[in-house]
Amino acid sequence: MAAIASLQAIHLNFSRRGGITRCGIAEPNGEPAPMGQKTRYDDGLAARVFMGLFARKMDKFGGVSTKKKNESKEKGFWDYDYESFVEVSKRVMQGRSRSQQQEAVREVLLSMLPPGAPEQFRKLFPPTKWAAEFNAALTVPFFHWLVGPSEVIEVEVNGVKQRSGVRIKKCRYLENSGCVGMCVNMCKIPTQDFFTNEFGLPLTMNPNFEDMSCEMIYGQAPPAFEDDPATKQPCLADICSMSNPSSPICPKLQA
Numbered sequence: 006m007a008a009i010a011s012l013q014a015i016h017l018n019f020s021r022r023g024g025i026t027r028c029g030i031a032e033p034n035g036e037p038a039p040m041g042q043k044t045r046y047d048d049g050l051a052a053r054v055f056m057g058l059f060a061r062k063m064d065k066f067g068g069v070s071t072k073k074k075n076e077s078k079e080k081g082f083w084d085y086d087y088e089s090f091v092e093v094s095k096r097v098m099q100g101r102s103r104s105q106q107q108e109a110v111r112e113v114l115l116s117m118l119p120p121g122a123p124e125q126f127r128k129l130f131p132p133t134k135w136a137a138e139f140n141a142a143l144t145v146p147f148f149h150w151l152v153g154p155s156e157v158i159e160v161e162v163n164g165v166k167q168r169s170g171v172r173i174k175k176c177r178y179l180e181n182s183g184c185v186g187m188c189v190n191m192c193k194i195p196t197q198d199f200f201t202n203e204f205g206l207p208l209t210m211n212p213n214f215e216d217m218s219c220e221m222i223y224g225q226a227p228p229a230f231e232d233d234p235a236t237k238q239p240c241l242a243d244i245c246s247m248s249n250p251s252s253p254i255c256p257k258l259q260a
Contacts, residue, residue: 030154037153037175040216044153044180048087052150057085060093062116066109067096091181094191095247098257103190106257110195115203127205136206137162137169137224144171144221152219153177162224171221179217183244186257188212189235197227214238 030037031045038044048056097109130136138157145155152173160170179188193210200208200223207226212219212235230236240248240255249256 037180044175044177046087046153046177048150053085055150056087056090058117059113060085060090062113063093063097063109066113067093087177087181091178094182094187095184097191098184098187103186103258106190107195107198110191111199111203114195114199123203123205126203130204130206132206132224134162134165134167134169134224138167140200140206141169141171141221141223151178153180158220160220160222160225162222167224169223171223173219173221175217176212176219179212179214179219183241184247184257185214185238185240185245185255186247188214189238189255189258193235194230201227211235214241 029035029047029049031047032038098106101109130140141157145157149155153175155171155173157168158170158172159166159168161167162169176188178192182188189212193212197208197210200206207224209222209225209227210219211222214235227233236258237254238258239253240250242248242250247257252259
């Protein structure tokens with residue numbers, strides 16, 4: 006997700022108070038589990054708070070029953086786990102078109118930022134090589150809880166080599182949702198759009214559905230939806246509970 010400005014402030018606040026700001030992989034080797042196996046995480050308090058923040062904000066778009074809404078109000082931020090966060094995301098998808106799903110995420114992101122934050126971001130981070138590299142460096146520690154471990158890599162943007170790329174080793178969101186449509190409609194496209202159009206810093210995300218890795222390239226303008234290879238992917242039929250194996254393209258990418 007794209008709300009770096011507000012999330013960074015919360016992370017720093019937890020750090021000053023001695024909170025745990027990063028979740029850890031609970032696998033013996035400290036690396037994501039191989040394909041076909043689900044990575045185990047040991048989420049700290051701050052990670053649980055972020056899950057709760059996003060889940061609560063998204064819950065109003067989820068179409069849950071009154072009973073469930075009342076139950077969710079009783080939860081603290083740290084009562085949510087990653088699975089419940091993903092379940093809220095799935096409910097947001099239901100009954101919505103592709104564009105409506107993306108707009109719902111945009112509204113959630115905007116609601117998490119203080120007034121005037123996009124304008125301030127544009128002033129602090131104009132679309133320069135330094136801004137792109139700085140935001141890539143921020144992404145690695147601040148979004149570990151959301152996407153899992155990642156690293157800054159060198160990429161080429163408009164013929165210039167720079168360290169404004171981020172390689173996500175095995176995306177936690179894709180791994181847990183198992184859904185191509187959720188990856189594209191509720192993460193990739195909204196995040197690209199938010200940085201490019203709201204923050205004024207171009208961003209392209211290239212998910213790899215074969216190994217669940219993803220490459221983020223700050224400073225590179227994203228392609229049009231119809232030209233993006235990610236929008237032409239079939240369902241991950243073996244792991245997605247909402248899949249349609251007979252469709253050549255994930256149905257959530259067509260509506």
